[in-house]
Amino acid sequence: xxxxxxxxxxxNCGQRLLNFWFGPVDLIRIDTFRLxxxxxxLCYFGSWWRQGAVEWLSTESFHISAKANWTALSFPPLPxxxxxxxxxxxxxxxxxxxLGIATRVTSWLSLLAVTYVTYTDILSxxxxxxxxxxxxxxxxxxxxxxxxxxQKRVPSPRSAWALRILQLTLIVxxxxxxxxxxxxxDWLQNPSTLWSQIQGLYMTDAAAWMLRHxxxxxxxxxxxxxxxxxxxxxxxxxxKRLRPIGMGWGLIFQGLVALTMHQLIFFSLEIICFYVLFLxxxxxxxxxxxxxxxxxxxxxxxxxLDNDLFTTLFRPK
Amino acid sequence: xxxHKRTIPSFFDYFCFAFFIFVWIIxxxxxxxxxxxxxRMPPALSFLHNASALFAxxxxxxxxxxxxxxxxxxxxxxxxxxxxxxxxxxxxxRTRVNRFFEIFSRGEYNKMAREELARWIRGxxxxxxxxxxxxxxxxxxxxxxxxxxxxxxxxWKNKPLSEFSQKEKFVxxxxxF
Numbered sequence: 001x002x003x004x005x006x007x008x009x010x011x012n013c014g015q016r017l018l019n020f021w022f023g024p025v026d027l028i029r030i031d032t033f034r035l036x037x038x039x040x041x042l043c044y045f046g047s048w049w050r051q052g053a054v055e056w057l058s059t060e061s062f063h064i065s066a067k068a069n070w071t072a073l074s075f076p077p078l079p080x081x082x083x084x085x086x087x088x089x090x091x092x093x094x095x096x097x098x099l100g101i102a103t104r105v106t107s108w109l110s111l112l113a114v115t116y117v118t119y120t121d122i123l124s125x126x127x128x129x130x131x132x133x134x135x136x137x138x139x140x141x142x143x144x145x146x147x148x149x150x151q152k153r154v155p156s157p158r159s160a161w162a163l164r165i166l167q168l169t170l171i172v173x174x175x176x177x178x179x180x181x182x183x184x185x186d187w188l189q190n191p192s193t194l195w196s197q198i199q200g201l202y203m204t205d206a207a208a209w210m211l212r213h214x215x216x217x218x219x220x221x222x223x224x225x226x227x228x229x230x231x232x233x234x235x236x237x238x239x240k241r242l243r244p245i246g247m248g249w250g251l252i253f254q255g256l257v258a259l260t261m262h263q264l265i266f267f268s269l270e271i272i273c274f275y276v277l278f279l280x281x282x283x284x285x286x287x288x289x290x291x292x293x294x295x296x297x298x299x300x301x302x303x304x305l306d307n308d309l310f311t312t313l314f315r316p317k
Numbered sequence: 318x319x320x321h322k323r324t325i326p327s328f329f330d331y332f333c334f335a336f337f338i339f340v341w342i343i344x345x346x347x348x349x350x351x352x353x354x355x356x357r358m359p360p361a362l363s364f365l366h367n368a369s370a371l372f373a374x375x376x377x378x379x380x381x382x383x384x385x386x387x388x389x390x391x392x393x394x395x396x397x398x399x400x401x402x403x404x405x406x407x408x409x410x411r412t413r414v415n416r417f418f419e420i421f422s423r424g425e426y427n428k429m430a431r432e433e434l435a436r437w438i439r440g441x442x443x444x445x446x447x448x449x450x451x452x453x454x455x456x457x458x459x460x461x462x463x464x465x466x467x468x469x470x471x472x473w474k475n476k477p478l479s480e481f482s483q484k485e486k487f488v489x490x491x492x493x494f
């Protein structure tokens with residue numbers, strides 16, 4: 001994992017370990033993650049809302065009762081009349097949190113809203129919802145919002161614990177996904193597992209094209225590359241020098257998932273957000289400042305254009 | 318850059334870290350390695366931990382689910398078109414009803430959930446067909462689309478029930494009213 005902690009020199013092993021997990025860190029990675037995660041949530045939940053908010057969250061459609069639901073947590077759906085108000089609350093909280101506005105409050109509101117929609121309708125909730133809930137739970141307990149926000153705050157370092165938990169989440173997710181495939185599933189024994197999965201009810205037009213034009217061997221190759229990537233994720237993301245390889249490989253992997261499986265683009269986008277947590281602080285600061293300068297340039301160009309237009313239109317004859 | 322003086326880390330930082338390690342990371346690892354729920358974990362939290370065993374096994378066929386109704390004791394089963402009731406397609410080319418059966422189609426402990434769906438479908442039928450006799454039984458059928466090696470002419474498309482042979486269809490459950 002990254003060594004961008006503001007560390008003291010000449011520490012012993014125990015102190016270095018404590019400093020790594022709990023020492024002060026710049027918030028740029030967490031805040032960039034917040035911005036991207038928020039945008040991915042707005043896209044995902046926006047898509048679900050557009051598909052059918054009435055079916056998703058209202059009393060007019062079918063929802064399993066708490067008694068019949070083995071998750072033993074089932075929130076009641078809303079009357080149709082309340083949906084617009086809930087929509088304003090839901091997307092409003094997410095949008096404000098994404099923009100880093102009043103994050104102490106908006107992170108909790110977003111957490112409540114996302115938890116509500118997940119447990120009201122588990123039929124449309126997947127791994128992506130679970131990661132969103134955990135991410136928001138971490139962020140709700142962690143002061144953030146110094147960067148990527150219109151609010152003017154003086155940046156200050158925070159303990160690294162939230163950054164480490166979120167980094168661990170990605171690494172653990174990739175590793176146990178690979179482990180499940182290799183040792184609980186049959187990805188090692190059966191070279192056609194991916195081929196059988198890809199032609200199912202997630203199959204996109206792109207996947208169908210690949211199935212038409214590629215021999216099964218290509219899918220076997222993709223299968224073993226996927227396994228290798230997931231099982232080596234701890235090394236690829238924890239060792240600084242391997243990180244560019246890990247991220248590049250991961251982007252290709254997540255891109256293929258998005259291309260071949262219908263609507264899994266949302267899941268890929270969510271996972272890719274985690275990659276930001278492994279970038280260098282200075283890279284993110286440079287990006288942020290470059291974008292800020294670009295925006296300022298655009299603003300002044302627009303103002304100039306505005307003035308020119310004004311002068312042209314209202315110049316005394 | 319002005320640095321605010323604060324104790325880093327505070328007791329709260331240690332507490333939060335320990336919380337997420339014990340409530341999230343460890344159970345996530347446990348479920349990933351053993352395929353079992355972490356002991357004594359509330360079901361609502363275990364639901365969150367079941368996040369990573371995705372597409373782990375090969376399949377020999379893909380399920381499609383159908384709802385059928387019977388209006389006479391020995392009458393035929395007629396297919397109920399639920400596309401108006403379940404328009405959402407969250408992940409994949411499948412409806413929430415398909416997702417329901419993926420979770421609740423097996424086991425006596427899921428019978429209550431299937432019973433609820435059957436009653437709800439009957440209620441929907443009554444709303445859409447006022448004055449008409451209601452079904453006396455509802456049957457849920459699992460029809461299997463076998464794997465193939467050709468004929469991939471585009472994205473996944475659901476097959477109509479009439480195109481499945483008898484050996485490709487399985488009764489999930491029957492609910493009498």
